Every structure is written in C-alpha cells, then in structure tokens.
Amino acid sequence: MIWQFISTSIFISINKIESALLGSQSIDQHINALLKPVAELFSSIIFYSFNVVGTSVPIIVLWLIVAAISFTFYFGFLNIRGFKHSCKVIRGDYSDPNDPGEVSHFQALTTALSGTVGLGNIAGVAIAISIGGPGATLWMIIAGFMGMSTKFLECSLGVKYRRINEQGQVRGGPMYYLRDGLSDLGHKKLGKVLGVFFAICCVTASLCGSNMLQSNQAYQQFVTVMGGSNSAWADKGWLFGLILAILIGVVIIGGIKQIAKVTEKVVPLMAAVYLSAALFILVANASEIPHAFSLIYHGAFSPTGVVGGIIGVMIQGFKRSAFSSEAGVGAASIAHATASTKEPIREGYVALLEPFIDTVVICTMTALVIVITGAYSSVEGIDGVALTSRAFGSVIWWFPYLLSVAVLLFAISTMISWAYYGSIAWGFLVGDSKVLDLTYKFIFCLFTIIGASISLDSVIAISDSMFFSMSIANIIGLYMLAPQIKQDLKTYQTKYTD
Secondary structure (H helix, E strand, C coil): CHHHHHHHHHHHHHHHHHHHHHCCCCHHHHHHHHHHHHHHHHHHHHCCEEEECCEEEEHHHHHHHHHHHHHHHHCCCHHHHCHHHHHHHHHCCCCCCCCCCCECHHHHHHHHHHHHCCHHHHHHHHHHHHHHCCCHHHHHHHHHHHHHHHHHHHHHHHHHCCEECCCCCEECCHHHHHHHHHHHCCCHHHHHHHHHHHHHHHHHHHHHCHHHHHHHHHHHHHHHHCCHHHCCCCCCHHHHHHHHHHHHHHHHCCHHHHHHHHHHHHHHHHHHHHHHHHHHHHHHCHHHHHHHHHHHHHHHHCCCCCCCHHHHHHHHHHHHHHHHHCCCCCCHHHHHCCECCCCHHHHHHHHHHHHHHHHHHHHHHHHHHHHHHCHHHHCCCCCCHHHHHHHHHCCCCCHHHHHHHHHHHHHHHHHHHHHHHHHHHHHHHHCCCHHHHHHHHHHHHHHHHHHHHCCHHHHHHHHHHHHHHHHHHHHHHHHHHHHHHHHHHHHHHHHCCC
C-alpha cells in the first residue's frame, strides 16, 4: 500500500509537470513528432527501391543478399563444412592462454551474439510475419544460412587487421580492415574513405539503430504487463528509458572486459529461458508443427492475400534476417577482433555459428510459436514484441511477465554490445581519449531515452536505415579482401584438420 501510494504520487507530480511545460501533449508525443520526419527521410534514402512486378525492392537488401550468396559459393559452402570445427573452437580445443587478445573465443561469441540475439529475434520475426505472413520465415532461414559465410569472412578480417596498443587494448573491425587492408592492396585513399564512412555509419547506427529499437520494445513489453494503455506508464516511455539508460551506463563504462563478463552470463541465461518456453509450447503442440511448416513453405511461394506477393514476402524475410544476424553489416567483427588468438581464420570459424544460432534456430522457433498459436492473424494492429508476447501468452498465461524479464535482458545485452561497437568506431574517428569516450557513452544513454519515447514505426524506420547503411562500405571491402582470407583459409586447413 505504501509503495502504491508513493508511485501514484510520483506519477501525479510528473503528469502535472508535463502539463505545465508541454500542454496537452506528453513528452513522448513531442519527441515522436520531432523524429518522425527524420525517420521517413532516412528510410527513403537508405531503402531506395525499384519495382519488380509491382513490388518495391530495396537495393540495399539485394546488396546483402547477393553478397551472402556469392561468399557461400566462393568459400565452398564453409557454412556446412566448417560447422564441426567451429564447435571444437568454441569448446576450447585450440585455446592458448598466451595468445594475444582481451577475451576468450566464447566471450567474443557471446558478446557478438548479445548484439544479434535480441529483439531482432523476438520483435523482428513478429514484424516480418505480420507484414509478409508465415512464408517470410523460410526466407529468413535461407538468408541466415547464407549469411554464415559472410560472417566468417568479415570476422576473420577483423582479427587479421586488428591493432593492439601498449595497454593490451584491442581495436578492430571494418574501419580498420577497410583502411589497412585496402591500403595493402594499393588502394590507400579508397580504404581511408571507406573506413571513415563505415565508422560514421557505425556510430550513427549504435545511437539510432539497435539502441533505440531495444529500448522501445523493452518499454512496450513492460507497458503490456503493467496494464497496457490504462497503465500509469502508458505515456512515460522517457521515464522508462531514463531508468534503462542508467543501468546501461553502469555497464558500458567498464569497457569490453566488463561487457564480456556480463554477456557471457546474460546471453546463455536469457537464451535458455526464452528457448525453454518456446520448446514447451512446441512440444505441447507437436501435432501442429507439420501444419505450421506447411504454412511457412506454401506462404513463401504462394502468399495469397499478402501485400507484395512472393517477392514482397522474400524481401521481408531477407530484411529481418539481415537485421537479426547482422551478416554483411560488419559490426560483430569489432567484438571478434578482441578474441585471444593468433589465427584470424579460427575466429572466423567462431563467428560462423552466429547466424545459425540467432536466425536459423531462435528465429525459427519464434516463428513456429507465432504460426502455431495463430496469433499473427487473430488481432490486427499488433506487431513487434507485443505479437510475440500474445503468441506465448495464449499458451502460457504467465509468460508475458517472464518475457518482460527476457526482453529486458535481451535489450540490455544488445545495447551494451552496440555501445562498445559505437565507442570503437568513435575512437577511430576522433582518437582515443577518455573524455571523448565518456562523451559518446553519455550521448548513447540519451538516445536510449529517446528510443523508448517514440512509436514503433518511427524507430523501425530509423534503426533499419542506420543499421543497413554500414553494409555499403563493408561489402565493398569484403569483395576486395576475400581472396586474402581464402588463401589464409587454405593455409589454416593444412595445419588444423578435423
């Protein structure tokens, strides 16, 4: 009773302050009104499209699809052949405590996974299905499978061209292999331009991309379990974002070692909680699984009634898969560059598992739950994490409360990983400085507050635009540097054979 009285008093005071300062509109509404035009502008630029049989096809999505297919064939389907070796590396079979680096292979994997296994899997799948129908799931799986080869390439390059300073701190990622790798090929000016361009896109994406989407969807799930539109929190996204920003700030100030310590515990825990619930629903509805796969398969090739037809469904699947796995975007190579290893190819094998875990496994299970429960077609106007919550809640009545905890863990882990990615890109642009680094982290926390305050449509438009922009420079570099990694792979395979 005392807590209820205190919380009610606080919200009454906040509402009075909002009314006095802003009139009839809340802080959330003002922030959303300011950012909506910006979101639409960014989206129109990055997702410039052309029409194919009446369907709008974004050029940037094709850019990622063609790269994933090309690298899969170029490396001879390493995504299949290298799976066993990847598992052995993760298990620690080839680890050496004397190898240079800051974190273990497993910590590098969990840090990178914490940036990918997040609301892209929970909310992203729901968004794809709500727009493209169940068939979008198949294209997500295919894109995730192909993206394994892209991840291998970019993370091998991340270690190959990383820099380790006198304090033992590692700096790596696309901006470094673009600048230094292309310089080695005789394209110094091009490498510098692409490196700077990527770093700018990465900083912007870390602030406006995953950061804002995570805080937005964590807030939406929190409001759902607190009573929805009738909750006192219904128009207090900024307040939720403020609390979340404080939690994030405490972790990210500690740097990559502190982040790795958190993610190696949080990622397995949240994945276990989420997948256990999904498995429970799938086992309880085992007889419906064949029908669900049938809907997914037929929906992928004959999506009756779905806007955009087959191509539209394909684009939605590929788009959400790219956001989920980040293959081709390059950000994960920043985390993998910190791994303790002398062999760049070995870390590429580790990274190869990421799209399989986050897209092929987790996204597929999420999609099956949504399709089996029929949640995607039962209520219009519900998407994102709210749709996933409804699907799980239709079978496990108390799961939306548990999902709130899982979503918060997903959000925090993803945000701290992206805060690290952005800080490395920021340092590449402005130089290593504690003051400037803290300035970036303060700005990052500010955008956490903004993300929780705006609508899902706006945050999706901004986050997708900033996120996909990184692939422009990154994939150009991947095409040019792939022969080096192919040669390194041949050398590595002669020394380490399973």
